[in-house]
Amino acid sequence: xxxxxxxxxxxxxxxxxxxxxxxxxxxxxxxxxxxxxxxxxxxxxxxxxxxxxxxxxxxxxxxxxxxxxxxxxxxxxxxxxxxxxxxxxxxxxxxxxxxxxxxxxxxxxxxxxxxxxxxxxxxxxxxxxxxxxxxxxxxxxxxxxxxxxxxxxxxxxxxxxxxxxxxxxxxxxxxxxxxxxxxxxxxxxxxxxxxxxxxxxxxxxxxxxxxxxxxxxxxxxxxxx
Amino acid sequence: xxxxxxxxxxxxxxxxxxxxxxxxxxxxxxxxxxxxxxxxxxxxxxxxxxxxxxxxxxxxxxxxxxxxxxxxxxxxxxxxxxxxxxxxxxxxxxxxxxxxxxxxxxxxxxxxxxxxxxxxxxxxxxxxxxxxxxxxxxxxxxxxxxxxxxxxxxxxxxxxxxxxxxxxxxxxxxxxxxxxxxxxxxxxxxxxxxxxxxxxxxxxxxxxxxxxxxxxxxxxxxxxxxxxxxxxxxxxxxxxxxxxxxxxxxxxxxxxxxxxxxxxxxx
Numbered sequence: 141x142x143x144x145x146x147x148x149x150x151x152x153x154x155x156x157x158x159x160x161x162x163x164x165x166x167x168x169x170x171x172x173x174x175x176x177x178x179x180x181x182x183x184x185x186x187x188x189x190x191x192x193x194x195x196x197x198x199x200x201x202x203x204x205x206x207x208x209x210x211x212x213x214x215x216x217x218x219x220x221x222x223x224x225x226x227x228x229x230x231x232x233x234x235x236x237x238x239x240x241x242x243x244x245x246x247x248x249x250x251x252x253x254x255x256x257x258x259x260x261x262x263x264x265x266x267x268x269x270x271x272x273x274x275x276x277x278x279x280x281x282x283x284x285x286x287x288x289x290x291x292x293x294x295x296x297x298x299x300x301x302x303x304x305x306x307x308x309x310x311x312x313x314x315x316x317x318x319x320x321x322x323x324x325x326x327x328x329x330x331x332x333x334x335x336x337x338x339x340x341x342x343x344x345x346x347x348x349x350x351x352x353x354x355x356x357x358x359x360x361x362x363x364x365x
Numbered sequence: 366x367x368x369x370x371x372x373x374x375x376x377x378x379x380x381x382x383x384x385x386x387x388x389x390x391x392x393x394x395x396x397x398x399x400x401x402x403x404x405x406x407x408x409x410x411x412x413x414x415x416x417x418x419x420x421x422x423x424x425x426x427x428x429x430x431x432x433x434x435x436x437x438x439x440x441x442x443x444x445x446x447x448x449x450x451x452x453x454x455x456x457x458x459x460x461x462x463x464x465x466x467x468x469x470x471x472x473x474x475x476x477x478x479x480x481x482x483x484x485x486x487x488x489x490x491x492x493x494x495x496x497x498x499x500x501x502x503x504x505x506x507x508x509x510x511x512x513x514x515x516x517x518x519x520x521x522x523x524x525x526x527x528x529x530x531x532x533x534x535x536x537x538x539x540x541x542x543x544x545x546x547x548x549x550x551x552x553x554x555x556x557x558x559x560x561x562x563x564x565x566x567x568x569x570x571x572x573x574x575x576x577x578x579x580x581x582x583x584x585x586x587x588x589x590x591x592x593x594x595x596x597x598x599x600x601x602x603x604x605x606x607x608x609x610x611x612x613x614x615x616x617x618x619x620x621x622x623x624x625x626x627x628x629x630x631x632x
């Protein structure tokens with residue numbers, strides 16, 4: 141018959157007993173506790189200056205730009221058959237760098253078939269090439285937008301006609317106030333000219349593109365458009 | 366046994382002091398005094414820091430047989446970086462990172478300031494030289510097999526340094542703020558944005574917003590002259606430490622010396 145064994149001592153008690161100078165019931169050495177406390181204090185101190193600094197660096201990503209509308213000229217200035225260039229201020233306070241050319245014409249049922257609403261009585265085309273952001277120009281003779289950098293070509297509606305661009309030219313919202321055309325915030329379009337929140341050049345919006353290149357918190361299209 | 370050594374030729378024998386030299390009891394000359402002062406200063410520092418051991422460890426290393434001019438590419442890259450650092454700090458004294466005044470400050474520096482065009486040119490062309498040297502250094506490491514055990518970590522640090530160097534080129538290109546640098550940066554940011562999922566957010570971070578804005582230039586400037594050089598300097602420190610600790614490799618065409626008394630299968 142097997143001898144009755146002594147029940148083994150609890151592991152914790154054994155360890156505690158091995159800590160030199162430990163009091164009854166202590167499960168962690170005081171040196172270890174101090175080390176942990178000092179590391180934690182250092183971590184908190186470092187986080188206290190790192191987190192606000194990093195927050196400051198990334199804050200502009202979440203700072204939503206409020207749409208602002210600029211008067212661009214009387215309604216009669218913009219025919220439906222060709223584009224009229226106008227200078228638009230995209231960012232205020234930085235001089236010429238914040239300005240950009242925008243091409244404007246009246247909505248024309250001969251070319252345009254997207255649904256009409258209060259924001260597209262006039263079509264405002266951005267000159268930012270949707271390949272890599274160079275400035276395109278409208279060539280009236282060929283009724284095309286042409287980019288000088290890598291040979292992107294867009295048709296009269298701004299849809300891709302050739303070259304490397306991945307989607308049609310961006311547009312701006314327009315509205316008519318007191319007989320004047322006003323140009324508002326930018327929006328992007330896919331190949332069916334459906335409106336999307338603004339994307340940077342090089343980001344396709346057809347198929348999975350709109351999910352691979354999500355809209356950013358800093359800039360959105362107008363709600364319900 | 367008789368002394369078999371041949372006598373030294375007369376010219377090489379130690380000369381007795383001439384009477385005019387006063388048998389060493391005279392005051393030491395100015396040269397000796399100066400040298401003594403220098404030595405005692407270095408001794409004073411060394412006694413308190415023990416730096417000389419580290420300096421010897423770093424500078425007086427054994428290098429393998431066959432070491433050649435290709436092994437200077439790393440030092441050349443280092444000196445290209447130091448040249449960029451020095452000229453860059455001085456250029457920063459004249460530069461104004463604001464969208465409305467950056468171009469004018471560069472025009473003033475280039476056309477009006479004594480040596481401005483020259484130092485700016487050193488920084489501009491030096492950046493290209495540095496990128497070329499870094500790539501040559503990388504090619505040397507690759508073709509000599511110097512990335513192999515135990516030097517893999519140094520290869521990894523070197524790749525980080527290469528990427529940081531290219532970031533320096535990217536952020537620095539915007540700073541002159543002429544047409545070329547503005548549009549090149551526009552295109553560069555757009556290329557960066559084509560990275561799926563993170564691209565749009567990275568672009569907003571780099572530009573400090575959805576458009577090229579008020580603080581974009583200052584952001585590029587801070588990255589170019591504070592964040593990236595600091596990271597590069599720290600990485601160079603780690604890189605050099607590992608070079609000194611692990612030593613350099615012999616070129617691949619060098620065969621190990623086999624002692625004459627070793628057995629054949631030991632070779």
